[in-house]
Amino acid sequence: MDDITTHAVRVRTLPARRDEPDTVAATARRGADLGIGAATLASRALTSTLDRLWPGSTPDHGAPSITRRVARAATGAALATQSRLLDAAETMEQVAHQTVTTARRVPVVRDVLVGIDASIDRWSERADAETGRREEATLEFLAALVPAMTQAVLERVDLPTLVQQLPLAEIIAAVDLPALLDRLDVPTLLDHVDLDAILDRIDVDAVLDHVDVNRVLDRVDPDRLLDRVGVDRLLDRVGVDRLLDRVGVDRLMDRVDVERLLARVDLDAMMAQVDLGPIVDRVLDDVDIGGIVRESTGSITTDAMDGARISAMRLDGFVARIVDRTLLRSGNRARDVSPPPFEDHTP
Amino acid sequence: MSRTTIRDPRAAAAQGTPAGIVSRLLANAIDFGVVWIIYFAILIAVAAVRFLVERHGFRIEAPNPLVTVVGQWLVVVLYLGSGWSTTGRTVGKTVLGLRVLTADGKPLAPPRAFARALLCASFYPGLLWIIVSPKNAALHDVAFRTQVIYDWSTVPIVETAGPATS
Numbered sequence: 001m002d003d004i005t006t007h008a009v010r011v012r013t014l015p016a017r018r019d020e021p022d023t024v025a026a027t028a029r030r031g032a033d034l035g036i037g038a039a040t041l042a043s044r045a046l047t048s049t050l051d052r053l054w055p056g057s058t059p060d061h062g063a064p065s066i067t068r069r070v071a072r073a074a075t076g077a078a079l080a081t082q083s084r085l086l087d088a089a090e091t092m093e094q095v096a097h098q099t100v101t102t103a104r105r106v107p108v109v110r111d112v113l114v115g116i117d118a119s120i121d122r123w124s125e126r127a128d129a130e131t132g133r134r135e136e137a138t139l140e141f142l143a144a145l146v147p148a149m150t151q152a153v154l155e156r157v158d159l160p161t162l163v164q165q166l167p168l169a170e171i172i173a174a175v176d177l178p179a180l181l182d183r184l185d186v187p188t189l190l191d192h193v194d195l196d197a198i199l200d201r202i203d204v205d206a207v208l209d210h211v212d213v214n215r216v217l218d219r220v221d222p223d224r225l226l227d228r229v230g231v232d233r234l235l236d237r238v239g240v241d242r243l244l245d246r247v248g249v250d251r252l253m254d255r256v257d258v259e260r261l262l263a264r265v266d267l268d269a270m271m272a273q274v275d276l277g278p279i280v281d282r283v284l285d286d287v288d289i290g291g292i293v294r295e296s297t298g299s300i301t302t303d304a305m306d307g308a309r310i311s312a313m314r315l316d317g318f319v320a321r322i323v324d325r326t327l328l329r330s331g332n333r334a335r336d337v338s339p340p341p342f343e344d345h346t347p
Numbered sequence: 348m349s350r351t352t353i354r355d356p357r358a359a360a361a362q363g364t365p366a367g368i369v370s371r372l373l374a375n376a377i378d379f380g381v382v383w384i385i386y387f388a389i390l391i392a393v394a395a396v397r398f399l400v401e402r403h404g405f406r407i408e409a410p411n412p413l414v415t416v417v418g419q420w421l422v423v424v425l426y427l428g429s430g431w432s433t434t435g436r437t438v439g440k441t442v443l444g445l446r447v448l449t450a451d452g453k454p455l456a457p458p459r460a461f462a463r464a465l466l467c468a469s470f471y472p473g474l475l476w477i478i479v480s481p482k483n484a485a486l487h488d489v490a491f492r493t494q495v496i497y498d499w500s501t502v503p504i505v506e507t508a509g510p511a512t513s
Contacts (some may be wrong), residue, residue: 306499309370309444310358313497316367318481323478 023097025090032082040075187230196239206245353499366495369473370443377439382422383415406431421482423468424461432460455493463491 064072103109324330353359390407398405410418430437435446435454447455447463455463466487467473473486480489488494 075454305442305444306353306355306358308442309497309499310355312370312373312443313361313367315369319368319478320483327479329481 023090023093025086025093028089029083029086032086036079112227184228186228187233190234190237191229193237196242199239199243199246205248289299292304353466358497358499361497362497362499364498366443366445367483368475368477370445370497371477371485371495374439374443374445377442378423378427378437379439381438381506382419382426384420385426386415386419387420389422420468424464425441426459427464427467428457431455431463441493444499445495447493450488450492450494459491459493463487463493466490512513 100113104113353362364494382473390410394405397425409415427437428442431447432455434441436450440446447460449455449459470486475487476489482488482494484494
């Protein structure tokens with residue numbers, strides 16, 4: 001019973017839309033309209049092409065011939081007939097649908113129809129499955145075909161020649177760069193750029209040789225540029241060490257005119273801004289000049305006195321050794337003398 | 348202000364040991380010079396007093412030899428005795444980095460210091476006993492149980508003298 005109930009629900013059709021009834025006839029009408037439209041366009045294009053391009057023919061803007069007029073008239077009649085036939089088919093389809101709907105209310109008929117509906121549903125499902133499988137196969141085929149075809153086309157296209165033929169200068173002249181920059185989301189763009197990889201591929205020296213820096217700088221509005229560039233984020237992404245490895249610092253310094261650079265620095269103005277008074281005071285506070293003088297003179301005196309004392313000490317030892325040897329006395333003299341009471345004889 | 352470092356390692360090691368003949372002779376020579384200066388100053392002072400009293404002709408007169416000998420002997424005793432009994436040093440010993448102590452390492456009391464000075468000033472050759480003495484002792488060291496050591500420290504003796512260690 002559950003099955004029957006389920007199928008009874010399934011066979012109930014949704015009410016058709018008023019403006020575009022979902023009937024076979026309506027679908028056929030749309031298909032026919034489309035086909036006829038396409039055929040008409042193709043026919044017109046073919047005719048026009050033959051008229052213009054066929055060797056020896058001249059475009060004829062005069063009145064159409066009788067044959068063409070008849071052909072057009074026949075087309076009109078055929079279209080009218082097709083429209084009528086489709087109207088009739090649609091009417092019949094709607095009547096049949098209405099009849100089935102009405103008959104379904106009779107229990108016996110409904111049971112029969114339920115069986116038929118179940119059969120129809122099964123076959124419909126089978127049809128859906130089969131067509132789905134074929135659709136997938138076709139899509140796979142196309143997915144493989146399109147790249148292959150694209151590759152084949154690209155292989156046959158002479159890109160350099162094509163590029164040479166492009167009016168690049170005119171294209172660039174036509175580009176509204178400020179507007180383009182306004183539309184660019186630079187930070188997001190930078191997130192997607194692998195700067196290190198790009199830098200690896202750039203021959204910096206060769207680029208610098210070709211760049212007229214002054215001309216570039218003349219065209220740049222620094223404030224606007226800096227406003228748009230997230231400098232911190234940019235620096236985060238740049239491997240500074242790797243960049244420095246690639247930059248020939250010596251070569252760069254060779255190109256820097258230091259004298260000219262210094263000539264532009266206003267040293268007087270710079271010094272005028274420095275308040276020397278407090279600096280000198282601090283230096284004098286930190287440096288104990290008196291102490292330095294005392295220490296230096298004291299150390300000179302001490303050094304001289306130490307020298308004299310050490311010399312006297314050596315002579316003491318020398319005399320003592322001679323005397324001890326003469327008297328055949330062994331050992332160092334005065335070892336048993338008590339140590340001094342002072343503790344600051346640190347070496 | 349006290350000295351705390353001695354850069355020469357051998358000098359540092361010799362601190363506290365008895366001083367030899369050369370150091371002590373040099374110190375005595377300096378002291379002899381100092382005594383002469385003091386004695387000359389005394390002569391100047393006497394001349395000044397005489398000038399103030401007699402009011403004519405400022406001259407420094409050389410006293411007769413006996414007065415000179417006795418006077419200088421007296422100056423030596425007073426000079427040496429006062430130095431040894433206070434800091435254990437005279438000017439000469441200060442320059443040479445020496446100090447006079449008792450045999451057991453204490454500062455000299457004034458009586459012993461002046462008695463030692465008396466003997467020293469009366470018999471200079473007693474100093475030569477240092478040459479043969481195993482303890483670098485002069486005759487007055489032996490007589491009064493004193494010693495003269497290398498001591499480059501600048502700490503006053505009254506602050507640093509501690510108990511004897513031997």
